[in-house]
Amino acid sequence: MxxxxxxxxxxxxxxxxxxxxxxxxxxxxxxxxxxxxxxxxxxxxxxxxxxxxxxxxxxxxxxxxxxxxxxxxxxxxxxxxxxxxxxxxxxxxxxxxxxxxxxxxxxxxxxxxxxxxxxxxxxxxxxxxxxxxxxxxxxxxxxxxxxxxxxxxxxGLPTWDKPAYACLATRVPAGTPLTAAALKKVEQGEAVLAALGFRDFRLRQRGDGALVQVTAAQMPLALERRAEILAGLAPLFAAVHLDLTARTPSD
Structure with a gap:
């Protein structure tokens, strides 16, 4: 069919x-x-x-x-x-x-x-x-x-190369209760990263901190814009960490 x-x-x-x-x-x-x-x-x-x-x-x-x-x-x-x-x-x-x-x-x-x-x-x-x-x-x-x-x-669909996107709940470790407030912080944090030029990334909650995951191609951008990342995420998370294990581009 x-x-x-x-x-x-x-x-x-x-x-x-x-x-x-x-x-x-x-x-x-x-x-x-x-x-x-x-x-x-x-x-x-x-x-x-x-x-x-x-x-x-x-x-x-x-x-x-x-x-x-x-x-x-x-x-x-x-x-x-x-x-x-x-x-x-x-x-x-x-x-x-x-x-x-x-x-x-x-x-x-x-x-x-x-x-x-x-x-x-x-x-x-x-x-x-x-x-x-x-x-x-x-x-x-x-x-x-x-x-x-x-x-x-x-x-001719504009989504043909859009990165795969899993729901915000996937950013919180299994077993950690989900709250609207925590999910909103993740959404706001990912909006900060998108505005800085990142694509196909994840921001994951780790306790009261955040773990930023980017692809190998965008790792230099993460280091270059380190200060801006910290400034944007500091109001939302107590600590910000960069995962040095590069994220595999989503399919």
Whole structure:
């Protein structure tokens, strides 16, 4: 099966649009080959403002009506406790809300952007999607991350080379309880780094400090802009550390 065939067989549905490269290609295909698809972005403390802005831009570009749902995932104690399988509980809560919205709109299908490169053994959230009956067209069509980037570039999507972006909760070590305040600090800290020219990086909470991870190509920039990094992050974190083990560029 390919994407045109999938959307011809399923002309109507609701797409979970995160603003990332995978769901962007799916939104483009839904707009091109489908007939009555809508998009949905779920706003939680785990999503930074720029991801919502990207989702809004993509929905407009692909001609899909977009609904923004608000979800207080931290109200679920199984999410807030941040266990190793936090993603399972979080995905279950998010997609239940998305499925409810699809039912309200009379849409028969919910789809997400999981691709064929995603390893189910390393992604507990995929188990939640399977349990809820969420479809993953990219994965079903055998499209890997490399395929998604290639097709996105051919389609002229601005996300074709966008670095992979995991939610803010991944910046906090498993077992450390999640709070809205801590996640906001991480979001603000990453905004500081982005403004300084960093790309494909992570800022991870370590106690009351922060660990900055950049790629090997941007390590010289981190050293060059050391003073600016410290000045920007000092109001947020008691200590700032640079991980000298270079971050592998995301796929």
């Amino acid at each position: 390919d994407l045109p065939s999938f959307f011809q067989q399923h002309p109507r549905g609701l797409l979970a649009l995160s603003g990332g490269v995978d769901s962007a290609l799916l939104a483009w295909a839904a707009g091109k080959y489908g007939a009555g698809w809508r998009a949905c972005f779920v706003q939680t403390p785990f999503q930074p403002a720029h991801e919502r802005a990207d989702a809004e831009t993509l929905a407009d570009l692909c001609g899909l009506p977009l609904t923004v749902l608000e979800a207080d995932v931290l109200a679920d104690p199984q999410v807030a406790a941040n266990p190793p399988r936090r993603c399972y509980f979080c995905k279950r809560a998010l997609f239940r809300a998305i499925l409810d919205h699809a039912a309200e709109k009379g849409l028969p299908l919910v789809a997400d952007g999981t691709n064929a490169s995603d390893d189910a053994g390393d992604r507990p959230g995929m188990a939640a999607l399977a349990e809820l009956g969420v479809r993953s067209p990219l994965r079903e069509c055998g499209l890997t991350k490399a395929d998604v980037r290639r097709l996105s570039r051919e389609a």
